[in-house]
Amino acid sequence: MNRIRCITFDLDDTLWSCQPVITEAERRFHGWLLERFPFLTQHYPDLDTLIAHRSECYQRHPSLHHDMTLLRKRWLEELAVRHALGDAWIEEGFRVFWLARNEVELYPEARQVLEGLKSHFIIGAITNGNADVRHIGVDHYFDFVLTSAESGVAKPDPGIFFLALKKAGVKAHECLHVGDNLETDIQGARACGIHAVWVNADSHTHEKTRMADAVVRHVGELPQVLHLDGVWSAAH
Ligand SMILES: [Mg+2]
Structure with a gap:
Protein backbone atom coordinates (compact mmCIF):
# COMPACT_ATOMS: atom_id res chain seq x y z
CA MET A 1 0.00 0.00 0.00
CA ASN A 2 3.00 2.33 -0.11
CA ARG A 3 1.93 4.13 -3.26
CA ILE A 4 -1.43 5.36 -2.04
CA ARG A 5 -2.29 8.80 -3.41
CA CYS A 6 -6.01 8.86 -2.81
CA ILE A 7 -8.16 7.76 0.13
CA THR A 8 -11.91 7.45 -0.33
CA PHE A 9 -14.35 7.14 2.53
CA ASP A 10 -17.79 5.66 2.80
CA LEU A 11 -19.92 8.13 4.81
CA ASP A 12 -22.78 6.48 6.76
CA ASP A 13 -21.56 4.38 9.69
CA THR A 14 -17.96 5.03 8.68
CA LEU A 15 -17.59 8.74 9.49
CA TRP A 16 -20.73 9.03 11.62
CA SER A 17 -23.34 6.84 13.21
CA CYS A 18 -26.27 6.58 10.81
CA GLN A 19 -29.06 4.25 11.91
CA PRO A 20 -30.30 6.27 14.92
CA VAL A 21 -30.35 9.37 12.71
CA ILE A 22 -32.40 7.64 10.01
CA THR A 23 -34.82 6.30 12.64
CA GLU A 24 -35.27 9.79 14.07
CA ALA A 25 -35.75 11.19 10.55
CA GLU A 26 -38.46 8.58 9.85
CA ARG A 27 -40.10 9.44 13.17
CA ARG A 28 -40.07 13.15 12.41
CA PHE A 29 -41.54 12.57 8.94
CA HIS A 30 -44.28 10.35 10.38
CA GLY A 31 -45.20 13.10 12.88
CA TRP A 32 -45.19 15.74 10.16
CA LEU A 33 -47.35 13.63 7.84
CA LEU A 34 -50.01 12.99 10.47
CA GLU A 35 -50.08 16.63 11.43
CA ARG A 36 -50.58 17.61 7.80
CA PHE A 37 -53.11 14.85 7.06
CA PRO A 38 -54.68 13.82 10.41
CA PHE A 39 -56.95 11.23 8.75
CA LEU A 40 -53.85 9.18 7.89
CA THR A 41 -53.61 8.25 11.58
CA GLN A 42 -56.13 5.46 10.95
CA HIS A 43 -53.83 4.02 8.26
CA TYR A 44 -50.45 4.64 9.89
CA PRO A 45 -51.12 4.87 13.64
CA ASP A 46 -47.48 4.23 14.44
CA LEU A 47 -44.12 4.55 12.73
CA ASP A 48 -43.86 0.82 12.03
CA THR A 49 -46.95 0.73 9.83
CA LEU A 50 -45.63 3.64 7.78
CA ILE A 51 -42.17 2.09 7.45
CA ALA A 52 -43.75 -1.22 6.41
CA HIS A 53 -45.50 0.59 3.57
CA ARG A 54 -42.27 2.33 2.56
CA SER A 55 -40.30 -0.94 2.61
CA GLU A 56 -42.89 -2.64 0.45
CA CYS A 57 -42.69 0.22 -2.06
CA TYR A 58 -38.86 0.18 -2.07
CA GLN A 59 -38.89 -3.54 -2.82
CA ARG A 60 -40.99 -2.89 -5.90
CA HIS A 61 -38.43 -0.44 -7.30
CA PRO A 62 -35.03 -2.13 -7.35
CA SER A 63 -34.01 0.00 -10.35
CA LEU A 64 -34.08 3.09 -8.09
CA HIS A 65 -32.05 1.68 -5.22
CA HIS A 66 -28.98 3.66 -6.25
CA ASP A 67 -30.90 6.90 -5.73
CA ALA A 84 -55.64 11.20 -2.72
CA LEU A 85 -53.33 13.69 -1.04
CA GLY A 86 -52.41 15.71 -4.13
CA ASP A 87 -48.73 16.38 -4.72
CA ALA A 88 -48.24 19.88 -3.29
CA TRP A 89 -46.81 18.47 -0.04
CA ILE A 90 -44.23 16.07 -1.51
CA GLU A 91 -41.18 18.34 -1.73
CA GLU A 92 -41.77 19.72 1.76
CA GLY A 93 -42.40 16.23 3.14
CA PHE A 94 -39.19 14.99 1.59
CA ARG A 95 -37.30 17.92 3.08
CA VAL A 96 -38.59 17.18 6.58
CA PHE A 97 -36.97 13.75 6.31
CA TRP A 98 -33.86 14.99 4.50
CA GLU A 103 -28.32 15.86 11.31
CA VAL A 104 -25.38 13.54 11.68
CA GLU A 105 -22.51 14.05 14.06
CA LEU A 106 -19.04 13.30 12.76
CA TYR A 107 -17.16 10.90 15.04
CA PRO A 108 -14.57 13.07 16.89
CA GLU A 109 -11.74 10.82 15.68
CA ALA A 110 -13.01 11.12 12.10
CA ARG A 111 -12.63 14.88 12.18
CA GLN A 112 -9.10 14.58 13.45
CA VAL A 113 -8.10 11.97 10.88
CA LEU A 114 -9.61 13.80 7.92
CA GLU A 115 -7.85 16.96 9.06
CA GLY A 116 -4.55 15.10 9.19
CA LEU A 117 -4.91 13.28 5.88
CA LYS A 118 -6.21 16.01 3.66
CA SER A 119 -2.90 17.77 3.07
CA HIS A 120 -1.18 14.51 2.08
CA PHE A 121 -3.75 12.63 0.03
CA ILE A 122 -6.54 13.26 -2.42
CA ILE A 123 -9.59 12.65 -0.22
CA GLY A 124 -12.88 11.45 -1.65
CA ALA A 125 -16.25 10.27 -0.42
CA ILE A 126 -18.20 7.46 -2.07
CA THR A 127 -21.71 6.98 -0.74
CA ASN A 128 -24.80 4.98 -1.60
CA GLY A 129 -26.91 7.28 0.54
CA ASN A 130 -28.21 10.83 0.30
CA ALA A 131 -26.17 12.47 3.03
CA ASP A 132 -25.08 15.94 1.90
CA VAL A 133 -21.55 16.77 3.07
CA ARG A 134 -22.04 20.42 2.23
CA SER A 148 -24.54 6.44 -6.26
CA ALA A 149 -27.33 8.72 -7.52
CA GLU A 150 -24.77 10.65 -9.58
CA SER A 151 -22.98 7.49 -10.73
CA GLY A 152 -26.14 5.70 -11.80
CA VAL A 153 -24.99 2.62 -9.88
CA ALA A 154 -24.37 1.88 -6.21
CA LYS A 155 -21.45 0.20 -4.48
CA PRO A 156 -20.38 -2.60 -4.92
CA ASP A 157 -20.87 -2.00 -8.67
CA PRO A 158 -17.39 -1.41 -10.15
CA GLY A 159 -18.78 1.54 -12.13
CA ILE A 160 -18.89 3.82 -9.10
CA PHE A 161 -15.35 2.92 -8.01
CA PHE A 162 -13.95 3.45 -11.52
CA LEU A 163 -15.68 6.82 -11.64
CA ALA A 164 -14.02 7.70 -8.33
CA LEU A 165 -10.60 6.76 -9.74
CA LYS A 166 -11.28 8.96 -12.74
CA LYS A 167 -12.29 11.88 -10.53
CA ALA A 168 -9.16 11.46 -8.44
CA GLY A 169 -6.91 10.91 -11.47
CA VAL A 170 -5.28 7.87 -9.86
CA LYS A 171 -4.89 4.22 -10.69
CA ALA A 172 -6.66 1.52 -8.66
CA HIS A 173 -3.52 0.45 -6.76
CA GLU A 174 -2.95 4.08 -5.78
CA CYS A 175 -6.32 4.28 -4.07
CA LEU A 176 -7.51 3.10 -0.66
CA HIS A 177 -11.19 2.85 0.22
CA VAL A 178 -12.38 2.90 3.83
CA GLY A 179 -15.82 1.64 4.78
CA ASP A 180 -17.96 -0.30 7.23
CA ASN A 181 -19.77 -2.61 4.81
CA LEU A 182 -17.96 -5.79 3.81
CA GLU A 183 -19.95 -6.32 0.66
CA THR A 184 -20.46 -2.83 -0.74
CA ASP A 185 -17.23 -1.22 0.48
CA ILE A 186 -14.62 -3.93 0.88
CA GLN A 187 -15.62 -6.53 -1.69
CA GLY A 188 -16.57 -3.75 -4.11
CA ALA A 189 -13.25 -1.92 -3.83
CA ARG A 190 -11.12 -5.06 -3.90
CA ALA A 191 -12.87 -6.32 -7.04
CA CYS A 192 -11.56 -3.19 -8.76
CA GLY A 193 -8.01 -3.58 -7.44
CA ILE A 194 -8.49 -0.77 -4.96
CA HIS A 195 -7.03 -1.27 -1.48
CA ALA A 196 -9.59 -1.48 1.30
CA VAL A 197 -9.71 -0.94 5.05
CA ARG A 210 -9.66 -11.60 4.71
CA MET A 211 -10.50 -9.48 1.68
CA ALA A 212 -9.60 -6.29 3.52
CA ASP A 213 -5.99 -5.07 3.52
CA ALA A 214 -6.54 -4.04 7.12
CA VAL A 215 -9.30 -3.95 9.72
CA VAL A 216 -9.81 -1.09 12.17
CA ARG A 217 -12.43 -0.50 14.85
CA HIS A 218 -12.83 3.16 13.88
CA VAL A 219 -11.25 5.58 11.42
CA GLY A 220 -9.12 6.97 14.25
CA GLU A 221 -6.95 3.90 13.81
CA LEU A 222 -6.35 4.64 10.14
CA PRO A 223 -3.09 6.62 10.49
CA GLN A 224 -1.69 3.70 12.46
CA VAL A 225 -2.47 1.36 9.55
CA LEU A 226 -0.95 3.78 7.07
CA HIS A 227 2.12 4.24 9.28
CA LEU A 228 2.59 0.49 9.51
CA ASP A 229 2.52 0.17 5.76
CA GLY A 230 4.85 3.08 5.25
CA VAL A 231 2.18 5.02 3.39
CA TRP A 232 1.97 7.80 5.92
CA SER A 233 5.72 8.33 6.14
CA ALA A 234 6.02 8.15 2.35
CA ALA A 235 3.37 10.84 2.05
CA HIS A 236 5.26 13.04 4.52
MG1 LIG B 1 -21.62 2.68 5.45
Whole structure:
Protein backbone atom coordinates (compact mmCIF):
# COMPACT_ATOMS: atom_id res chain seq x y z
CA MET A 1 0.00 0.00 0.00
CA ASN A 2 3.00 2.33 -0.11
CA ARG A 3 1.93 4.13 -3.26
CA ILE A 4 -1.43 5.36 -2.04
CA ARG A 5 -2.29 8.80 -3.41
CA CYS A 6 -6.01 8.86 -2.81
CA ILE A 7 -8.16 7.76 0.13
CA THR A 8 -11.91 7.45 -0.33
CA PHE A 9 -14.35 7.14 2.53
CA ASP A 10 -17.79 5.66 2.80
CA LEU A 11 -19.92 8.13 4.81
CA ASP A 12 -22.78 6.48 6.76
CA ASP A 13 -21.56 4.38 9.69
CA THR A 14 -17.96 5.03 8.68
CA LEU A 15 -17.59 8.74 9.49
CA TRP A 16 -20.73 9.03 11.62
CA SER A 17 -23.34 6.84 13.21
CA CYS A 18 -26.27 6.58 10.81
CA GLN A 19 -29.06 4.25 11.91
CA PRO A 20 -30.30 6.27 14.92
CA VAL A 21 -30.35 9.37 12.71
CA ILE A 22 -32.40 7.64 10.01
CA THR A 23 -34.82 6.30 12.64
CA GLU A 24 -35.27 9.79 14.07
CA ALA A 25 -35.75 11.19 10.55
CA GLU A 26 -38.46 8.58 9.85
CA ARG A 27 -40.10 9.44 13.17
CA ARG A 28 -40.07 13.15 12.41
CA PHE A 29 -41.54 12.57 8.94
CA HIS A 30 -44.28 10.35 10.38
CA GLY A 31 -45.20 13.10 12.88
CA TRP A 32 -45.19 15.74 10.16
CA LEU A 33 -47.35 13.63 7.84
CA LEU A 34 -50.01 12.99 10.47
CA GLU A 35 -50.08 16.63 11.43
CA ARG A 36 -50.58 17.61 7.80
CA PHE A 37 -53.11 14.85 7.06
CA PRO A 38 -54.68 13.82 10.41
CA PHE A 39 -56.95 11.23 8.75
CA LEU A 40 -53.85 9.18 7.89
CA THR A 41 -53.61 8.25 11.58
CA GLN A 42 -56.13 5.46 10.95
CA HIS A 43 -53.83 4.02 8.26
CA TYR A 44 -50.45 4.64 9.89
CA PRO A 45 -51.12 4.87 13.64
CA ASP A 46 -47.48 4.23 14.44
CA LEU A 47 -44.12 4.55 12.73
CA ASP A 48 -43.86 0.82 12.03
CA THR A 49 -46.95 0.73 9.83
CA LEU A 50 -45.63 3.64 7.78
CA ILE A 51 -42.17 2.09 7.45
CA ALA A 52 -43.75 -1.22 6.41
CA HIS A 53 -45.50 0.59 3.57
CA ARG A 54 -42.27 2.33 2.56
CA SER A 55 -40.30 -0.94 2.61
CA GLU A 56 -42.89 -2.64 0.45
CA CYS A 57 -42.69 0.22 -2.06
CA TYR A 58 -38.86 0.18 -2.07
CA GLN A 59 -38.89 -3.54 -2.82
CA ARG A 60 -40.99 -2.89 -5.90
CA HIS A 61 -38.43 -0.44 -7.30
CA PRO A 62 -35.03 -2.13 -7.35
CA SER A 63 -34.01 0.00 -10.35
CA LEU A 64 -34.08 3.09 -8.09
CA HIS A 65 -32.05 1.68 -5.22
CA HIS A 66 -28.98 3.66 -6.25
CA ASP A 67 -30.90 6.90 -5.73
CA MET A 68 -32.36 7.14 -2.25
CA THR A 69 -33.78 10.61 -2.90
CA LEU A 70 -35.64 9.57 -6.03
CA LEU A 71 -36.77 6.37 -4.34
CA ARG A 72 -38.20 8.19 -1.33
CA LYS A 73 -39.96 10.69 -3.54
CA ARG A 74 -41.44 7.82 -5.55
CA TRP A 75 -42.81 6.43 -2.29
CA LEU A 76 -44.29 9.80 -1.36
CA GLU A 77 -45.94 9.95 -4.79
CA GLU A 78 -47.44 6.52 -4.17
CA LEU A 79 -48.70 7.64 -0.77
CA ALA A 80 -50.24 10.67 -2.46
CA VAL A 81 -52.06 8.55 -5.03
CA ARG A 82 -53.14 5.92 -2.54
CA HIS A 83 -54.77 8.44 -0.20
CA ALA A 84 -55.64 11.20 -2.72
CA LEU A 85 -53.33 13.69 -1.04
CA GLY A 86 -52.41 15.71 -4.13
CA ASP A 87 -48.73 16.38 -4.72
CA ALA A 88 -48.24 19.88 -3.29
CA TRP A 89 -46.81 18.47 -0.04
CA ILE A 90 -44.23 16.07 -1.51
CA GLU A 91 -41.18 18.34 -1.73
CA GLU A 92 -41.77 19.72 1.76
CA GLY A 93 -42.40 16.23 3.14
CA PHE A 94 -39.19 14.99 1.59
CA ARG A 95 -37.30 17.92 3.08
CA VAL A 96 -38.59 17.18 6.58
CA PHE A 97 -36.97 13.75 6.31
CA TRP A 98 -33.86 14.99 4.50
CA LEU A 99 -33.06 17.73 7.02
CA ALA A 100 -33.34 15.26 9.90
CA ARG A 101 -31.40 12.61 7.98
CA ASN A 102 -28.52 15.04 7.61
CA GLU A 103 -28.32 15.86 11.31
CA VAL A 104 -25.38 13.54 11.68
CA GLU A 105 -22.51 14.05 14.06
CA LEU A 106 -19.04 13.30 12.76
CA TYR A 107 -17.16 10.90 15.04
CA PRO A 108 -14.57 13.07 16.89
CA GLU A 109 -11.74 10.82 15.68
CA ALA A 110 -13.01 11.12 12.10
CA ARG A 111 -12.63 14.88 12.18
CA GLN A 112 -9.10 14.58 13.45
CA VAL A 113 -8.10 11.97 10.88
CA LEU A 114 -9.61 13.80 7.92
CA GLU A 115 -7.85 16.96 9.06
CA GLY A 116 -4.55 15.10 9.19
CA LEU A 117 -4.91 13.28 5.88
CA LYS A 118 -6.21 16.01 3.66
CA SER A 119 -2.90 17.77 3.07
CA HIS A 120 -1.18 14.51 2.08
CA PHE A 121 -3.75 12.63 0.03
CA ILE A 122 -6.54 13.26 -2.42
CA ILE A 123 -9.59 12.65 -0.22
CA GLY A 124 -12.88 11.45 -1.65
CA ALA A 125 -16.25 10.27 -0.42
CA ILE A 126 -18.20 7.46 -2.07
CA THR A 127 -21.71 6.98 -0.74
CA ASN A 128 -24.80 4.98 -1.60
CA GLY A 129 -26.91 7.28 0.54
CA ASN A 130 -28.21 10.83 0.30
CA ALA A 131 -26.17 12.47 3.03
CA ASP A 132 -25.08 15.94 1.90
CA VAL A 133 -21.55 16.77 3.07
CA ARG A 134 -22.04 20.42 2.23
CA HIS A 135 -25.19 20.70 4.29
CA ILE A 136 -23.53 18.78 7.11
CA GLY A 137 -20.61 21.20 6.93
CA VAL A 138 -17.81 18.74 6.26
CA ASP A 139 -17.31 19.33 2.51
CA HIS A 140 -13.96 21.07 3.10
CA TYR A 141 -12.44 17.70 3.97
CA PHE A 142 -13.13 16.27 0.53
CA ASP A 143 -11.61 16.88 -2.88
CA PHE A 144 -14.59 15.10 -4.41
CA VAL A 145 -17.81 13.43 -3.38
CA LEU A 146 -19.38 10.71 -5.46
CA THR A 147 -22.92 9.53 -4.81
CA SER A 148 -24.54 6.44 -6.26
CA ALA A 149 -27.33 8.72 -7.52
CA GLU A 150 -24.77 10.65 -9.58
CA SER A 151 -22.98 7.49 -10.73
CA GLY A 152 -26.14 5.70 -11.80
CA VAL A 153 -24.99 2.62 -9.88
CA ALA A 154 -24.37 1.88 -6.21
CA LYS A 155 -21.45 0.20 -4.48
CA PRO A 156 -20.38 -2.60 -4.92
CA ASP A 157 -20.87 -2.00 -8.67
CA PRO A 158 -17.39 -1.41 -10.15
CA GLY A 159 -18.78 1.54 -12.13
CA ILE A 160 -18.89 3.82 -9.10
CA PHE A 161 -15.35 2.92 -8.01
CA PHE A 162 -13.95 3.45 -11.52
CA LEU A 163 -15.68 6.82 -11.64
CA ALA A 164 -14.02 7.70 -8.33
CA LEU A 165 -10.60 6.76 -9.74
CA LYS A 166 -11.28 8.96 -12.74
CA LYS A 167 -12.29 11.88 -10.53
CA ALA A 168 -9.16 11.46 -8.44
CA GLY A 169 -6.91 10.91 -11.47
CA VAL A 170 -5.28 7.87 -9.86
CA LYS A 171 -4.89 4.22 -10.69
CA ALA A 172 -6.66 1.52 -8.66
CA HIS A 173 -3.52 0.45 -6.76
CA GLU A 174 -2.95 4.08 -5.78
CA CYS A 175 -6.32 4.28 -4.07
CA LEU A 176 -7.51 3.10 -0.66
CA HIS A 177 -11.19 2.85 0.22
CA VAL A 178 -12.38 2.90 3.83
CA GLY A 179 -15.82 1.64 4.78
CA ASP A 180 -17.96 -0.30 7.23
CA ASN A 181 -19.77 -2.61 4.81
CA LEU A 182 -17.96 -5.79 3.81
CA GLU A 183 -19.95 -6.32 0.66
CA THR A 184 -20.46 -2.83 -0.74
CA ASP A 185 -17.23 -1.22 0.48
CA ILE A 186 -14.62 -3.93 0.88
CA GLN A 187 -15.62 -6.53 -1.69
CA GLY A 188 -16.57 -3.75 -4.11
CA ALA A 189 -13.25 -1.92 -3.83
CA ARG A 190 -11.12 -5.06 -3.90
CA ALA A 191 -12.87 -6.32 -7.04
CA CYS A 192 -11.56 -3.19 -8.76
CA GLY A 193 -8.01 -3.58 -7.44
CA ILE A 194 -8.49 -0.77 -4.96
CA HIS A 195 -7.03 -1.27 -1.48
CA ALA A 196 -9.59 -1.48 1.30
CA VAL A 197 -9.71 -0.94 5.05
CA TRP A 198 -12.73 -2.35 6.85
CA VAL A 199 -14.17 -0.34 9.72
CA ASN A 200 -15.41 -3.12 11.96
CA ALA A 201 -16.85 -1.18 14.90
CA ASP A 202 -18.42 -4.20 16.59
CA SER A 203 -15.41 -6.49 16.08
CA HIS A 204 -17.48 -8.92 14.02
CA THR A 205 -15.76 -11.99 12.74
CA HIS A 206 -16.51 -12.82 9.17
CA GLU A 207 -14.85 -14.95 6.54
CA LYS A 208 -14.82 -11.99 4.14
CA THR A 209 -12.59 -10.07 6.56
CA ARG A 210 -9.66 -11.60 4.71
CA MET A 211 -10.50 -9.48 1.68
CA ALA A 212 -9.60 -6.29 3.52
CA ASP A 213 -5.99 -5.07 3.52
CA ALA A 214 -6.54 -4.04 7.12
CA VAL A 215 -9.30 -3.95 9.72
CA VAL A 216 -9.81 -1.09 12.17
CA ARG A 217 -12.43 -0.50 14.85
CA HIS A 218 -12.83 3.16 13.88
CA VAL A 219 -11.25 5.58 11.42
CA GLY A 220 -9.12 6.97 14.25
CA GLU A 221 -6.95 3.90 13.81
CA LEU A 222 -6.35 4.64 10.14
CA PRO A 223 -3.09 6.62 10.49
CA GLN A 224 -1.69 3.70 12.46
CA VAL A 225 -2.47 1.36 9.55
CA LEU A 226 -0.95 3.78 7.07
CA HIS A 227 2.12 4.24 9.28
CA LEU A 228 2.59 0.49 9.51
CA ASP A 229 2.52 0.17 5.76
CA GLY A 230 4.85 3.08 5.25
CA VAL A 231 2.18 5.02 3.39
CA TRP A 232 1.97 7.80 5.92
CA SER A 233 5.72 8.33 6.14
CA ALA A 234 6.02 8.15 2.35
CA ALA A 235 3.37 10.84 2.05
CA HIS A 236 5.26 13.04 4.52
MG1 LIG B 1 -21.62 2.68 5.45
